[in-house]
Amino acid sequence: MKKLLVLAVILSVTAMANAMVLSIAVGGDTGVSEITVLPSGELVLAVHADVFNQGDGITWGLVVYSGDGTIIGTSGIVTALAPNASFLAPEEELLDWANMFGYSGVYGGVDTFEVSPVYTTVGGLYFDEIVFQAGSSGTVTVQLIETLDFETYDVVDSLSIIIIPEPATIALLCLGGLLIRKKK
Secondary structure, three states: OHHHHHHHHHHHHHHHHOOOOEEEEEOOEEOOOEEEEOOOOEEEEEEEEOOOEOOOEEEEEEEEEEOOEEEEOOOOEEOOOOOOOEEEOOHHHHHHHHHHHOOOEEEEEEEOOOOOOOOEOOOEEEEEEEEEEEOOOEEEEEEEEEEOOOOOOEEEEEEEEEEOOOHHHHHHHHHHHHHHHHHO
16 A cells, blocks of 8 residues: 555656646737738747746757748846746757757756755746747748657647738739739
């Protein structure tokens, strides 16, 4: 009976350690799955997390999965929610991280293994000021990828960014089309 109790405690602690959830935040709002931006425009992205407990640890990457755009901003703020347990990958190491994950982007993590035994944080914005820079028109897919062991990677959130031309460009195209039609 004692062995079964110990096994149940170990399994429950393991389940709690993997219970954290990450998501992409756009301008502080979570749950956004699609947004539009102008060509060469910028969006401020962030990584939002729920509660972290002692023993939790996760590494994440915010990457451009497909489309014309880049993610920059390794100076993103690690919020006060987990000051001793959160980190962003330094700029000089981004190529190594990109090789591990398979995509270039911004990388970070939360590691509470060495923080005090009663360490618990509230949910909220963990990493901020990560900048998405739009390219030309089209659709860009940004994904938030996480790993616990650097062998398996899970897509935990994704964001579709639709890059639309400025209204003035569309108006000029329409006027040009009308002029060509009038000449015929």
